[in-house]
Amino acid sequence: MLFEVTDRELEPERLFNHVRKDAAGAVVLFHGVVRETNLGRNVEYLEYEAYPEMATKVMEQLVGELHSKWEITDVAIQHRTGRLEIGETSLLVAVSSPHRHEAFAAGEWLVDRFKDKVPVWKKEVFEGGEEWIEGDRH
């Protein structure tokens, strides 16, 4: 398992290489990308903040749970903090499994749980204001 919180550009190729194993017939790599509109507003940029020490612990628990649900070969996650522009990747989740159904299901589950549990916050700066986005579960 690889988990990192970083203020640098994320590294999809590195994550792919981390989870790619000879036992795995499927790798799912999810990019969460900063979108140009939210709630009908024109987004200028996002600011992400994390509590990295706790994020690591929560992530370890989630990955433990993940392994109990699906046959997963390996998992790698990176989250970026600081200012992100439209089109930049804020979250990468890579999951490998012998079979694609499990890789897709586990990847989706992990992204959803991440959004619920991992202490990461997002401030949206839009035309005319800014707001911490709280409890956005979609």
Place this chain on the structure above:
Amino acid sequence: MGTVKVRLFARLAELAGTRSEEVEVGEGLRACDVYRLLETQHPAIAGLADTVMYAVNQEYAAPETPLKGGDELALIPPVSGGDSCCSR
């Protein structure tokens, strides 16, 4: 009895104007008591206690969790999710 390190994040940190505080541990001090204490020092965070979750030593914890010297208490505003791609 020592002190507790309190960490604030996101909206709470902005409103309070600080990311970290030290609080003396008194007899029976609980996580939620620390919030009340900080509310008096930083009135801008008053009224938000119901939206906040607590973590003691990097683990989610109930508001009534008792604290001891050396603990790290984090005040966790609602987490917003790691990506913006799927918000509708």
